[in-house]
Amino acid sequence: MTAPSGRKPPIPLTVLTGFLGAGKTTLLNRLLKDPALAGTAVIINEFGAVGLDHLLVGESEDGIIELSSGCLCCTIRGALVTTLENLLRALDNHRIERLDRVIIETTGLADPAPVLQSVLLHPYLSIRYRLDGVVTVVDAVNGARTIETSWEAARQIAVADRIVLTKTDLSAADPGIRATIRRLNPSARILNAVDGEAEPSQLFDTQPFSTDGKIADVAAWLAGDEHEHEHEHEHEHEHEHEHEHEDAHAHHDVNRHDARIRSFVATRATPISRAALEDFLSRLAERHGEHLLRIKGLIQTAGDPDRPLVVQAAQTIFHPPASLPAWPSADHRSRLVLIVRDLPEEAEDAIIGAFSDLPRTDTADARTIADNPLAIAGFSGRFQPR
Ligand SMILES: Nc1nc2c(ncn2[C@@H]2O[C@H](COP(=O)(O)OP(=O)(O)OP(=O)(O)O)[C@@H](O)[C@H]2O)c(=O)[nH]1
Incomplete structure (x- = not known):
């Protein structure tokens, strides 16, 4: 120097x-x-x-x-x-x-x-x-x-x-x-x-x-x-976490913070209707809320595909989604990044699968809804941003 x-x-x-x-x-x-x-x-x-x-x-x-x-x-x-x-x-x-x-x-x-x-x-x-x-x-x-x-x-x-x-x-x-x-x-x-x-x-x-x-x-x-x-x-407890933290870092897995916290991404290539997205997020919060630490997403909506919708949640607080004026990069696929604690791996797979294959409300049929691994029997609520 x-x-x-x-x-x-x-x-x-x-x-x-x-x-x-x-x-x-x-x-x-x-x-x-x-x-x-x-x-x-x-x-x-x-x-x-x-x-x-x-x-x-x-x-x-x-x-x-x-x-x-x-x-x-x-x-x-x-x-x-x-x-x-x-x-x-x-x-x-x-x-x-x-x-x-x-x-x-x-x-x-x-x-x-x-x-x-x-x-x-x-x-x-x-x-x-x-x-x-x-x-x-x-x-x-x-x-x-x-x-x-x-x-x-x-x-x-x-x-x-x-x-x-x-x-x-x-x-x-x-x-x-x-x-x-x-x-x-x-x-x-x-x-x-x-x-x-x-x-x-x-x-x-x-x-x-x-x-x-x-x-x-x-x-x-x-x-x-x-x-x-x-x-x-x-x-x-704290002591335990510090060791887990060190152990996880020793393996250089960028998606793992410690033995309990990890990050994963769910993607989808086709646009999503706002209603289907809201259903998906509602179900996600309802079913897995205790494990959610952070959600961030850029979503291509069917109604406004050129202006990505930014989805944000901190734990179970969903913030009102806002639209960006344009896509910030050439990649226009919808992406949801989740950071979770103690979420079972099967649940992670189910979330990724459900996001990539959401029932489109405009074309939805009973089978696609029933096949959605996040579907909750009798659930009819809507995601309410606070
Ligand atoms: N209502 C409300 N929302 C806020 C406030 N501050 C931040 N937010 C929202 O909280 C969400 C998360 O905010 P960020 O600034 O991305 O948080 P961050 O700390 O950078 O998040 P990470 O980088 O993921 O750790 C966004 O949707 C913000 O709009 C506030 O004072 N009031």
Whole structure:
């Protein structure tokens, strides 16, 4: 590395984290429209073999770098370091004009500690970058339950310098969520930001990252002292998950997070009517809701095939689908990416089969409906986006 270190001021770097579907991309899309964030490079990392985020993040594709699939905290940590080094090299060699800021959006399943260690403990990156802080997005509907069931989510909150609370506009929002957050993080500023409505000045260049005011575990995690952490908590369940997490990563299966969480994709080549899609999603939520962590999809609808419908769900909260003005790539097939926990494999096969062969309501006959492996006897409900 030939860069003249020490002469240029360090580049502020923010880690944007938060559990699956909490609203990270929504926040990022809003923020990147602000001229105050010109010159920002965004590193996106998505879990699962088929990412959709790069297709869904705003109009300005400049400066957006998608890291190969895998979980940022383990399997592709090396790729993160290389990307950060390459950005510096491009700046020093004048291949890019400016690099005023870097934002790393982690996957919703990422343990933020190894991501922070990659920068803080790196002899060169720690000089050229300044950790401006960790911004953690927390969903006011699913947040409390998520903390209970996912140690990663609890860590994401505990290490945060700023917390962005989303989905407080929904009737299911938990009025006690701030108190729950405070138990894990006594000092971070908590901002209310429905649909990512936040000002860059509230999130960047305020106070730099520090372990001061955070629960004692944070310093231990950053020191990589997992042993101490395990003893302090004597939390068997959490311990178990950490081992599963490590085991799964050792096999480099990009679709597996640990022994319980995995991602898969269901595709369909022909357009789907809105009614059939709604039936399918209703049945999916009804039948497998407890296993669903995240659904994202781009759907070719029969009524409007040139404008893909974006389907989004965080756990069992289905968000109102929105249409994109055009397909973001040449591939116009419908794709649903699901992240599930403890879903039996037969159920995965059934979901893939049902999606690829949905009964078309315009041509449906009794046999195709009966053959649909997701069909529920007597079910006649409709998917109601909340
Ligand atoms: N009602 C409501 N919906 C929101 C809010 N913030 C985000 N959403 C919706 O939540 C869904 C998930 O938002 P994303 O921004 O994609 O979440 P994410 O954290 O990037 O998701 P992953 O990258 O999969 O972890 C989308 O349908 C958003 O429109 C909010 O404050 N209120």
